[in-house]
Amino acid sequence: MSGNSNNNNNECDFTFKVVIVGDQTVGKTSLLLRFIDNVFIAENVTTNGANMKSRVVAVGKKKSVQLNIMDTCGQELFRTVSRSIYHNADAVIVVYDQGNEKSFNNVQFWLREVDHYSNNPRCHKIIVGNKTDSKLVVTTDTGRAYATGLGFQFFDTSAKENSNVDTLFTAVAQGVGQKVHPTEDWNKVRVSRADSREGSSSGLNSSGGAQSANRKKTSGLCALV
Ligand code: GDP
Numbered sequence: 001m002s003g004n005s006n007n008n009n010n011e012c013d014f015t016f017k018v019v020i021v022g023d024q025t026v027g028k029t030s031l032l033l034r035f036i037d038n039v040f041i042a043e044n045v046t047t048n049g050a051n052m053k054s055r056v057v058a059v060g061k062k063k064s065v066q067l068n069i070m071d072t073c074g075q076e077l078f079r080t081v082s083r084s085i086y087h088n089a090d091a092v093i094v095v096y097d098q099g100n101e102k103s104f105n106n107v108q109f110w111l112r113e114v115d116h117y118s119n120n121p122r123c124h125k126i127i128v129g130n131k132t133d134s135k136l137v138v139t140t141d142t143g144r145a146y147a148t149g150l151g152f153q154f155f156d157t158s159a160k161e162n163s164n165v166d167t168l169f170t171a172v173a174q175g176v177g178q179k180v181h182p183t184e185d186w187n188k189v190r191v192s193r194a195d196s197r198e199g200s201s202s203g204l205n206s207s208g209g210a211q212s213a214n215r216k217k218t219s220g221l222c223a224l225v
Pocket residue numbers: 022023024025026027028029030031041042043044045046130131132133134157158159160161
């Protein structure tokens with residue numbers, strides 16, 4: 001079920017499934033690694049199959065949300081991303097490389113994929129122009145105008161320089177939260193290194209894998225163990 005509320009004491013209050021798509025080499029895996037582990041790897045970090053990593057962020061002082069983030073890990077090369085990845089997705093982040101016009105033109109393709117294969121009409125969509133540290137071919141204004149014209153949020157990021165990455169995932173948590181649990185105060189979402197944990201990874205799990213994870217409470221926040 002998307003936008004899960006978890007009532008069990010040993011779990012986070014909420015679990016959101018987030019999917020990152022976009023052309024190969026735009027920096028999807030790098031954004032994920034930056035957010036989860038605060039690292040940047042200069043080489044291509046392609047791995048086989050699909051992968052999930054999780055991080056818990058605070059919603060005020062007492063509540064927390066676990067973001068289960070799915071990465072396509074190379075399947076996007078031939079645009080053969082498993083359709084099940086979109087199943088029950090609460091949010092989809094479509095990434096392009098601001099230095100690669102083709103990847104920007106293909107954003108439309110990825111958005112169509114989401115429309116076709118997502119079973120969640122309230123799926124929150126965000127467009128990201130990554131690699132702001134490099135030479136820009138597609139201007140930030142162009143990317144933003146495109147996204148806002150479609151009614152989606154836009155962020156320009158650099159996984160390399162850690163620019164806007166936490167802001168992006170904060171917006172993801174807030175955007176989904178406001179849609180699925182509007183009574184919570186989602187302005188209180190705080191992403192800080194203090195509540196970051198070791199990212200956990202697992203093989204592709206089309207439901208986001210949230211239900212099978214073992215968790216423990218750490219400083220009031222749940223953590224994967
Ligand atoms: P993916 O195929 O979309 O998952 O892209 P990767 O995360 O594997 O990144 C592809 C290449 O772009 C790698 O060489 C990364 O080091 C590089 N890269 C990723 N993000 C950035 C960024 O923000 N700035 C720069 N300059 N390079 C980046």
